[in-house]
Amino acid sequence: MSHPDPNGPPDLTPIQEGEVFENSLTGERATLLELPFGNPDEHATAELTALVGARVVGEHLHPAIVERFTVLEGELTVKRDGKTSILREGQTATIEPGVWHDWWNAGDRDALARVEVTPGVRFAHMLETLFGLARLGHTNKKGLPDPLQLSLFAQEFSDVIVFRKPPPGVQRVIFGALAPIARRRGYRATYPQISRTVLAPRS
Numbered sequence: 001m002s003h004p005d006p007n008g009p010p011d012l013t014p015i016q017e018g019e020v021f022e023n024s025l026t027g028e029r030a031t032l033l034e035l036p037f038g039n040p041d042e043h044a045t046a047e048l049t050a051l052v053g054a055r056v057v058g059e060h061l062h063p064a065i066v067e068r069f070t071v072l073e074g075e076l077t078v079k080r081d082g083k084t085s086i087l088r089e090g091q092t093a094t095i096e097p098g099v100w101h102d103w104w105n106a107g108d109r110d111a112l113a114r115v116e117v118t119p120g121v122r123f124a125h126m127l128e129t130l131f132g133l134a135r136l137g138h139t140n141k142k143g144l145p146d147p148l149q150l151s152l153f154a155q156e157f158s159d160v161i162v163f164r165k166p167p168p169g170v171q172r173v174i175f176g177a178l179a180p181i182a183r184r185r186g187y188r189a190t191y192p193q194i195s196r197t198v199l200a201p202r203s
Contacts, residue, residue: 003138014200014202017032028049032046055104058165061164062098063098063162071113072114074105074111075105076103122159125157129195133145135194148187152182154171
């Protein structure tokens with residue numbers, strides 16, 4: 001896998017409520033309902049469509065973020081702290097900081113859920129980067145960047161997301177070794193083409 005042009009022209013289109021962040025590889029489509037820029041808690045809300053078979057890229061935790069899922073239609077399978085349950089219409093799951101979790105749609109129809117994230121600015125930039133890499137063809141079929149890209153991504157967004165495998169201690173060693181190689185080969189943690197959350201004007 002290659003990487004985007006690190007010196008490419010930035011996308012300065014302001015992010016608006018109602019627009020969609022989509023990852024066709026993981027089957028996720030998030031319609032933005034509340035942006036995190038205009039409130040003191042940086043609260044963000046989206047309506048998530050999880051297509052049949054949709055699955056987030058891997059089990060993970062958020063060091064300092066609260067994430068809340070409320071299923072509106074269909075069902076989601078949610079794994080929290082090693083315990084798996086099915087979240088059905090009207091039910092809510094709250095993921096506290098530091099809790100390992102995973103989710104997927106094992107049902108026979110698309111699921112719709114309201115997702116709330118606090119704080120959401122850094123989370124939005126992380127999601128935009130990950131979805132953008134997938135959209136531009138710089139991930140594998142599961143939506144995960146290659147090890148060189150992942151080494152820089154993981155370091156940049158370590159305050160936002162930590163993947164469970166390999167163990168975090170192993171990740172720090174491996175990514176620490178890979179990061180200088182990645183930079184020499186033109187990789188960057190983020191790219192101007194997929195960083196509207198930090199580069200574009202905020203309306």
